[in-house]
Structure formats: structure tokens, C-alpha cells
Amino acid sequence: MLLGYNHNINYKDSVFHIQTEDSGIKNPHIITLLYREGVILSSKKTSYADILKIDNLEAVVEDLMKEQHKDMLRRLKSGEFDEKAFGTPKQVEPTALEPKKESITNLPEQQPAPPSQADTTGIGLLFQETVQTAPATKASAPKGDDPAIKKQGSVSLDDAILNFFGASK
Numbered sequence: 001m002l003l004g005y006n007h008n009i010n011y012k013d014s015v016f017h018i019q020t021e022d023s024g025i026k027n028p029h030i031i032t033l034l035y036r037e038g039v040i041l042s043s044k045k046t047s048y049a050d051i052l053k054i055d056n057l058e059a060v061v062e063d064l065m066k067e068q069h070k071d072m073l074r075r076l077k078s079g080e081f082d083e084k085a086f087g088t089p090k091q092v093e094p095t096a097l098e099p100k101k102e103s104i105t106n107l108p109e110q111q112p113a114p115p116s117q118a119d120t121t122g123i124g125l126l127f128q129e130t131v132q133t134a135p136a137t138k139a140s141a142p143k144g145d146d147p148a149i150k151k152q153g154s155v156s157l158d159d160a161i162l163n164f165f166g167a168s169k
Helices: 057-078 082-086 147-151 157-165
Strands: 005-011 014-022 029-036 039-047
Touching: 005 057, 005 157, 014 057, 014 082, 029 057, 039 057, 057 157
Parallel strands: none
Antiparallel strands: 005 014, 014 029, 029 039
């Protein structure tokens, strides 16, 4: 079982935590989680059960972990999770095929529905995959208001990606 990767990333004035870990050959899969304020916004699970018998398994699993971790960093930077994290959808340019929206007057403005009482953060899961992990600890489920996160040296997303690739500024 390989050690995982953990990064605290400053993105749009918020701290996100990306965690990738290997569950070992007895449970051969890699899990990457994206957190904001202790809430999981995204998870990705990849099995490597089909390659357990290769000679250089540890090196291959390490490469798979790095790629999956970097992919989550890229997806965060692309704005894929903005709607779930901030409540603002990714901006999409209208196409020529879409009809123009007409302005309608004298109609009451619609108010957004209040968040449910169970979801006090206003942030839900982007998607959920079945993931079996060890019981959550403070280290495995960081809180955004936890001063320990800020002390750990949050870095910008660009710096984290450059450092991850070994090409720091």
C-alpha cells in the first residue's frame, strides 16, 4: 500500500482539500476525494484488480494515483465544481441555435428554494460512488474553518500543479 497525496488548494478565495489514497492489494483501488469545508464535493474510485500480477505493480499504482490526483486538480481549476461549491453555474455561451430569451415584465421574481435543514452548508454531493474507507478522522475529513488547514500552507492551484509535476517556480 502506497502513501497517498494530500493538497490544500486556494481556489476562488476558498480552501479545497484533495486527497488520493491506495487501499492496498487486498482491496485494490485508488480513491480521490475533493473536499470544501469538510464536505465531499466529488469522489473518484479506480480499481486495479486486473493488474495485480504485473512485475512493477507499485510503480504503476503510484502513476495511476498521480494521474487521478492531477485530474481532480484540473477539474477543480476548470470550474466543474463551482456550482456545487459556490452555488454559481459555470458560464456557458449561448449558441446561434438557442432562441433568445424575451424579457417578460410584471411577473414576480422567483426566489431560490431554501436549503434543506439537513444540508446546513448549502453544498451537497456532486455525485456519489460507493467507497469503503476506514472510519473518518479529523485528518481525513478536514474542515474549512479548521485553523490547522490554513497552517499547513495552502498554495494556489497553479503552484500545486507545478509542484506536483516537479516544475516549481
